[in-house]
Amino acid sequence: MTVLTEESFGSRQRVTMDDVARRAGVSRALVSIVMRSAPGASEDKRRRVLAAADELGYRPDVRAQSLAGQRSRVIGVMFGVTVGAFHFELLDGLFAAAERHGHNLVISPLTRVRDERTAARSLQGFRFDALIMLSPPTAHPLLAGRIPLAVVGWHVDHPGVDVVRVDDDRGIRAAVDHLVALGHRDIAHIDGGDTMISLARRSAYLAAMEAHGLARCARVERGGQAQVDGLAGARRLCSIGPRPTALIAYNDDIAVAAIGVFAQHGLTVPAEMSVVGFDDSSVAALAAVPLTTVAQRPDELGRLAVERMIARVEQRRIVEREIVLPAELRVRSSTAAPREPGHNPLPS
């Protein structure tokens, strides 16, 4: 029997701690201890309580938990419309981690008509004790310094803001290194628009190119977050000026869109054009060719953000305000050595 029995939904008589305690033949207090996986219960009774809870389809009432406890155990999450496949995997990681730690996430979307202020106000009703922001990447979060706050994915220069992000710099550099090692020189970049993450990756690209003495070969096209934003840039790469032999895209969505454009121009990937994405999100699977990409680990990012917020709430000692996860280049089939110069490609 599971929690999704007839008793748990619909027809009333909600199951409470009392019911579980009675059925297991223990006190309410012990049920509380067991459900919170707190120390102070024998293995035997722990099992009996859990069995009773399972049979009754009991789930602790988070409202009561939240109200009775010192902390609300509620973490607010703001996120905005720049959501791609990657952000959803991030949400996944956040929920998984929160659940493991007995915390609850309450989401407050940011939209055109719903700003940080409004979003914060609605969260306030839950007496949230920490906030995690996924997007949009903003330089000065409204609640910075007022409450434990973490941003995931970009850098914020505020002593009261924790940062959990991937090492964009090394990720992009690894991509450039990889392509240079294959023999590429004309490596272009389609960026992600004006967001802070985009700026970080773009300047990392420029720096890496310069480090290889390829500053003259650098070329940046305007892109964006979504797939369609990559189309124009990719088109320009094909039609305007000297055509590069490789592309580093702001993210996988842009990379996938670009590969489509290249195909239309008779350019096969990777033979005539190498492509590197970023994120290793699920859209990478949509590419015609398995995509070489810079992987982030959304589950890790989510877990670290949640755990950091819990640590802050519990006033635990924290050394570094910023957690930077290593970026890992996943080499697949969308990158290869460039054709010999002069070797004319046959449009297939």
Add this chain to the structure above:
Amino acid sequence: MTVLTEESFGSRQRVTMDDVARRAGVSRALVSIVMRSAPGASEDKRRRVLAAADELGYRPDVRAQSLAGQRSRVIGVMFGVTVGAFHFELLDGLFAAAERHGHNLVISPLTRVRDERTAARSLQGFRFDALIMLSPPTAHPLLAGRIPLAVVGWHVDHPGVDVVRVDDDRGIRAAVDHLVALGHRDIAHIDGGDTMISLARRSAYLAAMEAHGLARCARVERGGQAQVDGLAGARRLCSIGPRPTALIAYNDDIAVAAIGVFAQHGLTVPAEMSVVGFDDSSVAALAAVPLTTVAQRPDELGRLAVERMIARVEQRRIVEREIVLPAELRVRSSTAAPREPGHNPLPS
């Protein structure tokens, strides 16, 4: 003074009803009455209470409200990864409506590793008294019949499930009528894959074509939800078989992507190819040409779903299980009369 004062966040002393009552010189119960806009308070005291609440930056504690009340005032919202721009506007509408009615939304994402069962379990902790599903469009929601449940956007055949959706059928038909009236006959469709919404729009397209005696001219290409899913289909329209003069896309994302592909083939929109989208979402603005599209009103859909769920919880009498909003064709610049047959287009 507003709720976002120093007192309301971070450091110390959370403001409760007691504080407001003291400052306003009334009892707690009266504060409760005023905050709920319940009857039983004079205009004079009502103002004093509201003023005191505002000065203190008081917000009712939804956990306590939820726990004390007969109903939890929590509506669960499940939504999945098929989220495009349109779904975010929908979320907006939901939150706005919920807030107006003093209800709270708790979001539970559906991902690859987080199914309806898991999502429901986590919501259960909040003792939610109704559920709204935005996606993925599923034929048999797990909780159907067990709790007030509404799906937004598609049709579900279950007496315990409320449906709020746009009239896909008439929307598509209006698009076809519009194009036929302009003189088009070869009108193609790129669908949205295998979801229930896609099936509804596809068959509406086929039916409308047949109604015009154009069954022979109908052509359906496989698409999907996201922008990139439209690329292949649009490419096939250009390169395989007789080229249509108009396209009705599953949604705006597909339409925008298709317009990009057409441009690459030297086809100008609308001169050589008319394009109609669906949703009138914010991506419509990304199109090179102002997009003719079938508009849905996400705010209305959200409002109706929330209000319907509240009505169900309050056991109010309900006549129709399904609410179908009219679809409105917004004619912009991506549709025009087709070129005369035989008039050869100059590739610009």
Add this chain to the structure above:
DNA sequence: CGTTTTAGTTCTACGATACTT
């Protein structure tokens, strides 16, 4: 004068946590 209406208060219940004994 008695009876209903309106405005306000008092008190218990909600389902947990966190003590104390």
Add this chain to the structure above:
DNA sequence: CAAGTATCGTAGAACTAAAAC
């Protein structure tokens, strides 16, 4: 470990006091 109790911040029913008819 058990048993009992205070507490969290609110809703809502029962109750009171005064005004309205």
